[in-house]
Amino acid sequence: MPGIGEVELKKQIQTGELASVYLLYGDEQMLKKHYSQKLVSKAVAKGMEQFNLMQFYWKDTSMDEVVDAVETLPVMAERRCVVLIDLDAESLKAADQEKLTKLLKDPPDTCVLIVRLDAVQCNPKKSAKWRSLIKKIDSVGCTVQLDHRDMASLSKLLCSSALKRGCTLTPHVARYLVELCGNDLQVLSGELDKVCSMIGEGEITRKDIDMVAVPTLESSVFDLSRAITKRDISKAFSILDTLLNQKEEPVAILSVLCMGTVDLYRAKVASLGGGRAEDLAKDFNYRGKEFRLRNAARDAARLDIDRLREQLDILYEADRKLKGSRVDGRVVLEQTIVQLMA
Missing domain, CATH: 1.10.8.60 (Helicase, Ruva Protein; domain 3)
Structure with missing residues (x-):
């Protein structure tokens, strides 16, 4: 069975027609934990969790323990459930890879194995090992990518x-x-x-x-970016002071400031090419952050493309100073803000 979406996963949970193996991965932590709990509740009868539910963290267990748990027969029930958290396909040893492959070729129908990735990142586009594991799981179960919602x-x-x-x-x-x-x-x-x-x-x-509500670093720095665009130096330095007083790292502040300028540049290029900023969401990862493109399109309308290129050069130089010299981070950021407004 190929990878499924949230709608199909909900349907399986509602009907109780569960697969033998699930891989839950993606950016949205809350959804992964939510559906993991839902699958457990459906797979294991209430009151029987002590006998028919086992949970492992990959860093604290072995493949032998996981295989034994999956192959153990349920107690007074049709099936049991095993939850394996943060299995890392990239660091699997050859012996563990072989044992996992053997398990996934013919998983028992008396157990539901849930592999949930909390801290471990899965990027099948860049990793052959993850693509291989996903293919194996899809052949006997379901992989579900749960990313941030739009x-x-x-x-x-x-x-x-x-x-x-x-x-x-x-x-x-x-x-x-x-x-x-x-x-x-x-x-x-x-x-x-x-x-x-x-x-x-x-x-x-x-x-x-x-x-x-507590604004994210990203939100605060985008406010800083807009203040720079409007050449409001008083507001820009006020936002910077607040961020530094909150112990935000200068490198992190500059990183998000770069993101804001890249948004402006992309929106400007799209506009000059006769396209819409929103169309960029299809080519870049703006899922759940489409508002950034709308804001960028609004602010970029009065900016010159050559000036935006100059600003990217200024930000590159600031990044080089922060990471490759002993110059005080506040000084670098203050100088950068002034240069961006020039």
């Missing part, structure tokens, strides 16, 4: 979640929350909890969000 899905989910908490949230304000706090579901859920707890009930406003 803005429309996140907005709809936040509005629904707010209602369950006794509050109302408009799609416009929900999008603002995503722009401020990022597209990680776990973070967004926590920030929404704080806002709902503060107001108790009623409609959530942008002002409510600003009072308690």
Whole structure:
């Protein structure tokens, strides 16, 4: 069976027609844990977890233990479940690879094996080992890539979640929350909890969000980028002071500042070529961050393409100084901001 999506995974859980093996990977941690728990709840009868559920972290176990657990018969039930967290195909030894391959050729139908990647990254486009493992799992089970949702899905989910908490949230304000706090579901859920707890009930406003929500580094630096674009030096240095007082690393600040300038450059090139900034989402990884392209298209309209190229050179030089010299990071960033505004 080839890789499946979230809709098909939900259907399998609802019907109870589970595969023998699942690989859950991708950027969205909350979804991976959510569906892992759902699969466990469906595979193991309530009250029998002590007998029919085993969980392993790959760094603390061996392939022999995992194979033994999968092949052990369930106690007073049709099946058991084994959860293996952070198996790393890149670091598998030859002997372990052979044992895993043998297991995946004919997995027992008395067990559901869930391989969940929390800290380990799986990139089948760049890794032959991951492509091989995914192919093996797809032949007997299901691989599910759970990445960050797009803005429309996140907005709809936040509005629904707010209602369950006794509050109302408009799609416009929900999008603002995503722009401020990022597209990680776990973070967004926590920030929404704080806002709902503060107001108790009623409609959530942008002002409510600003009072308690914690902006991501990315959001703050994009505000810095917009201040630079508007040549608002007072606001730019104020944002920089706040970031440094929050102990953000100068290299991290510069990295996100580079991202903002690259967004502007891409949007400008798209505009000059007769295209739309939103079309760039198909070629670059902007899933859940499409607002960056819209903002970039708006800000790039009044910028010259040659000036943007100069700014990229300025940022490159700043990156070289931060990583290759002993110059104070604050000084490098302040000089860079002034140069970008020149």
